[in-house]
Structures are given as structure tokens and as C-alpha cells.
Amino acid sequence: MISLRRLTKRYGSFTAVDAIDLEVPRGELFGFLGPNGAGKTTTLRMIAGILKPSGGAISIAGVDLAADPIGAKMKLGFIPDRPFIYEKLTGSEFLRFVAGLYDQEGTEVEHRARELLALFDLEEWRDELVESYSHGMRQKLIISSAFVHRPEVIVVDEPMVGLDPKAARILKDLFREYTHRGHTIMMSTHTLEVAETLCDRVAIIAKGTIRACGTMAELRDSADAGTQGLEQIFLKLTGENAARELVDVLDA
Numbered sequence: 001m002i003s004l005r006r007l008t009k010r011y012g013s014f015t016a017v018d019a020i021d022l023e024v025p026r027g028e029l030f031g032f033l034g035p036n037g038a039g040k041t042t043t044l045r046m047i048a049g050i051l052k053p054s055g056g057a058i059s060i061a062g063v064d065l066a067a068d069p070i071g072a073k074m075k076l077g078f079i080p081d082r083p084f085i086y087e088k089l090t091g092s093e094f095l096r097f098v099a100g101l102y103d104q105e106g107t108e109v110e111h112r113a114r115e116l117l118a119l120f121d122l123e124e125w126r127d128e129l130v131e132s133y134s135h136g137m138r139q140k141l142i143i144s145s146a147f148v149h150r151p152e153v154i155v156v157d158e159p160m161v162g163l164d165p166k167a168a169r170i171l172k173d174l175f176r177e178y179t180h181r182g183h184t185i186m187m188s189t190h191t192l193e194v195a196e197t198l199c200d201r202v203a204i205i206a207k208g209t210i211r212a213c214g215t216m217a218e219l220r221d222s223a224d225a226g227t228q229g230l231e232q233i234f235l236k237l238t239g240e241n242a243a244r245e246l247v248d249v250l251d252a
């Protein structure tokens with residue numbers, strides 16, 4: 001459903017994403033992990049078609065993004081890490097607006113929008129302007145907007161940030177159910193517990209290259225980590241050594 005071939009992004013002489021190959025099949029909930037600055041957002045923004053790759057190819061549900069950008073984007077919902085919402089729209093209007101971008105309107109969309117707002121406890125706020133929403137409420141509205149047109153593929157950059165425990169639970173259940181129904185989700189996260197309990201497979205990226213890809217069990221094997229915790233595996237695969245650096249700083 002998502003296919004990346006030698007995907008590359010350079011900023012001047014700096015290579016943020018370095019010839020990544022990745023296949024995410026239909027129905028998979030795929031996790032994208034890596035340290036700050038690893039290239040996760042850059043990759044996801046290229047998949048969403050809002051950042052132009054320096055090289056390589058992306059296909060979404062069999063449609064090549066460069067050859068048919070509109071066709072590929074019609075199959076996709078994207079939840080950015082720093083979302084933009086028009087403040088002067090109400091929650092309902094925003095969802096209607098997003099559905100309209102995907103040529104969808106009418107009673108079915110209205111019904112779906114209401115259901116999503118109800119799911120995230122936003123029903124009472126549906127006719128209030130977004131400018132009056134809290135951070136978490138905006139996040140829930142943005143998440144709803146990625147589902148309102150029922151895309152085949154959803155790409156999400158750090159969806160859990162700012163959500164309260166109940167909303168985080170709902171989001172996990174929604175992601176799980178959506179992929180069970182044959183849709184595909186790729187999400188970046190810093191929460192290792194989320195990756196472990198929610199994702200079918202994960203990729204670990206560091207300095208623009210993929211260091212490991214597979215189920216958490218496979219990653220444990222590849223890191224030769226035995227019974228080590230997820231955190232240790234992650235630090236090992238990304239070449240980070242937090243404890244040593246901490247000691248260096250404190251001793252300096």
C-alpha cells in the first residue's frame with residue numbers, strides 16, 4: 001500500500017533521508033521510530049506529497065506519487081505533527097471542508113463527521129469556532145479529519161502528543177479497527193510502548209537510514225538483545241548511548 005524506493009531528501013549538502021526502501025502492505029499498522037532528527041517527519045511529509053523528494057520513488061495504493069500526485073493523494077489521509085486548522089471554522093465546518101477537498105459531500109459525510117466528533121467527545125463543540133479549542137481538542141479534530149473521507153492509507157506524525165489517556169485509548173482502538181478493516185496506517189511515534197503493543201511491524205530510522213525493520217520480536221533477534229527491554233533495543237539499534245552522555249555532561 002505504501003512503497004518507497006531509494007527515497008532520498010537532501011537539504012543542501014545534508015542528507016536527511018538517505019535512499020530508504022520500505023514496503024507497507026495492506027491492512028498493516030506500521031510504526032516508524034527513531035531519535036530526534038532521524039528523518040521521520042521528512043519521510044512522512046514526502047509520502048504525503050507536501051515535500052518534494054531529491055530522489056527515489058513513492059507509490060500509494062499502486063499509484064506513483066510523482067506521475068499522478070492528485071490520484072495518489074486522493075487515497076491518503078495525513079495527520080501532520082504541527083497541524084494547521086482554520087481558526088474561523090467550526091469543528092463541523094472543518095471536517096466538511098476537508099471532505100470537500102476529496103470531492104466528498106452529502107449525508108454520508110455529515111454522518112461520519114458526527115460520529116467522529118462524538119467518538120472524541122467533541123460533539124458539544126461541533127458548532128464552536130476552532131479558535132476556542134484547546135490543544136488536545138484541535139488534535140482530536142485533525143485526527144478526525146484524516147478519517148472523514150475514509151482513505152485507503154493514513155500517514156500520521158506523532159498522533160499521541162497532547163492527548164489525554166482516554167483520547168489516546170480511543171485513538172489506538174480506532175487505528176486498530178481501521179487496519180482490521182483492510183486500511184493501512186503508517187505512524188511515527190516516540191512511545192516505545194505504543195510501538196510494541198499497537199504496531200504490526202516497525203522500522204527504526206537513524207540519521208536518514210533504516211537500521212532495522214520487522215516485528216518487535218524480529219527486532220529483538222536482530223539486535224541480539226535477548227530479553228532486553230524495548231528501550232535498550234532501540235538505543236542499541238540507533239547507536240545512542242544516553243547514560244554515557246548524561247554522565248559526560250554532569251562531569252564536565
Ligand SMILES: Nc1ncnc2c1ncn2[C@@H]1O[C@H](COP(=O)(O)OP(=O)(O)OP(=O)(O)O)[C@@H](O)[C@H]1O
Nearest residue numbers: 011014015016034035036037038039040041042043
Ligand atoms: N527545511 C529544512 N532545512 C534543512 N534541514 C532540515 C529541514 N527540515 C528538516 N531538516 C533536517 O533534517 C533532519 C531530519 O528532520 P526530521 O524533522 O525529519 O526529523 P524527525 O525524525 O521527524 O525528528 P523528531 O523526532 O525530532 O520529530 C534533521 O537533521 C533536520 O534538522
Ligand SMILES: [Mg+2]
Nearest residue numbers: 040041042081
Ligand atoms: Mg518529526
